[in-house]
Amino acid sequence: MKPISKKKKRIRWVAAILFVLCAGFCYWSNNSIQITNYTYISEEVPEGFDGYTIVQLSDLHNKKFLNDNASLLKKVKALQPDLIVLTGDIVDNSHHTNIDKAVLFTNQVQQIAQTYYITGNHEVSLKRKEYLDFIKRMKAGGVVYLKDEIVHLKSESGETISLIGLADDSLLSPKLEEIMRGEPEEGLSVLLAHEPQYINFYAETGVDIVFSGHAHGGQFRIPFLHRGLYAPDQGLFPTLTEGSVTRDSTTMYISRGLGNSAFPQRLMNRPEIVCVRLSCS
Ligand SMILES: [Fe+2]
Numbered sequence: 001m002k003p004i005s006k007k008k009k010r011i012r013w014v015a016a017i018l019f020v021l022c023a024g025f026c027y028w029s030n031n032s033i034q035i036t037n038y039t040y041i042s043e044e045v046p047e048g049f050d051g052y053t054i055v056q057l058s059d060l061h062n063k064k065f066l067n068d069n070a071s072l073l074k075k076v077k078a079l080q081p082d083l084i085v086l087t088g089d090i091v092d093n094s095h096h097t098n099i100d101k102a103v104l105f106t107n108q109v110q111q112i113a114q115t116y117y118i119t120g121n122h123e124v125s126l127k128r129k130e131y132l133d134f135i136k137r138m139k140a141g142g143v144v145y146l147k148d149e150i151v152h153l154k155s156e157s158g159e160t161i162s163l164i165g166l167a168d169d170s171l172l173s174p175k176l177e178e179i180m181r182g183e184p185e186e187g188l189s190v191l192l193a194h195e196p197q198y199i200n201f202y203a204e205t206g207v208d209i210v211f212s213g214h215a216h217g218g219q220f221r222i223p224f225l226h227r228g229l230y231a232p233d234q235g236l237f238p239t240l241t242e243g244s245v246t247r248d249s250t251t252m253y254i255s256r257g258l259g260n261s262a263f264p265q266r267l268m269n270r271p272e273i274v275c276v277r278l279s280c281s
Contacts, residue, residue: 026265031065033075034270038244038253038277044188044208045280048155054190055081056274057109058213059120059257061092062101065271072258072273073108079275081113083153086143087213087255088120088168088194091134094262097126099134107141115143116151118165120194120214121232122261146192150179162189164207176205188278196240196254197233203247210252211274215241217256221268228269242272 004012045052055076065072076084086109091102109115117138123131139145146165153161164179176191183189189207196212218228218241231238242256256272 026267029266029268029270030260030264032270033065033072033258033273035075035079035273035275037275039279040209040251040276041279041281042188042208043280044186045278046155046159046161046188047280048157048159049161049188049278050280052083052155052278053079053081054083054085054211054276054278055079055113056085056087056211056213056253056255056276057258058087058194058211058255058274059089059216059259059261060102060105061089061122061257061259061261062096062098063259063271064101065258069105069108073112075273076109077112079273081275083163084109084113084115085192085211086115086117087192087211088118089122089213089257089259089261090117090120091123091126091130092259092261093122093125097130099130099137102134103137103141106138106143110142116163116165116192117143117145118192118194119147119168121168124167124169148175148179150183160187162187164189164191166191166193168194176201176207180205180207195233196245196252199240199245199247199250199252202252203250206248207250209276210250211255211276212252213255213257215254215256216260217242217266217269217272219260219263219266219269223268 147167150164190209191207192211195214202210215231218231218238220229228241231241242254245252255274258271
């Protein structure tokens with residue numbers, strides 16, 4: 001057998017190191033959770049809600065961070081949320097659907113703070129039996145499912161803010177208007193709506209804050225352009241994939257989400273927890 005030359009050996013070493021670095025970077029991209037903090041300042045925020053902390057988790061897609069999401073839950077707990085909102089696609093409906101795993105997660109989150117949930121496109125397309133099983137068990141754990149509903153959250157001093165949940169298969173603007181009919185124009189309103197591309201519909205109703213997800217940050221984020229590569233319902237180079245966006249008097253926070261669906265890899269697009277603190281001044 002011919003001995004391997006020094007040059008070939010060196011090339012093999014370099015290839016092996018590059019492979020390990022690449023694999024490490026891919027793992028880091030999918031598993032290193034980033035917390036994005038925002039402060040929402042408005043006169044509409046009642047004094048009793050000054051400093052109120054809302055943590056948003058979206059698009060988990062049945063992903064697990066370490067054992068039973070330990071690392072994710074630890075980060076959520078450390079933020080000391082007053083309220084947790086789950087904005088859809090907690091269950092995946094492509095190739096790794098797991099209702100047990102999703103229910104365990106929602107139960108764990110509910111133990112940290114009162115949690116409200118809306119469906120994403122993946123839950124609404126589950127088999128009927130799976131969907132009903134998930135909703136029933138999640139609600140049994142204490143999570144509140146807002147299916148085209150509005151609730152009023154009360155501060156200790158008795159002030160309220162409105163929390164609206166829009167199911168993902170709703171007819172958007174007409175449905176939203178219907179839900180909000182009779183609501184006073186003043187006062188802070190927070191909408192949970194899975195899909196960000198309907199921002200104009202949401203803004204038309206005059207809601208103050210929207211939490212959405214769905215776009216997964218555009219899957220691969222393009223450095224310097226600050227844009228994602230692709231998002232469902234927005235196509236190539238989508239514009240509504242992360243960050244906060246303002247339309248008229250509406251501020252929308254778009255979560256990059258936590259997991260993946262059909263395509264298993266994120267790049268330059270770490271899983272994200274969104275944390276919004278309300279401030280009245
Ligand atoms: Fe999703």
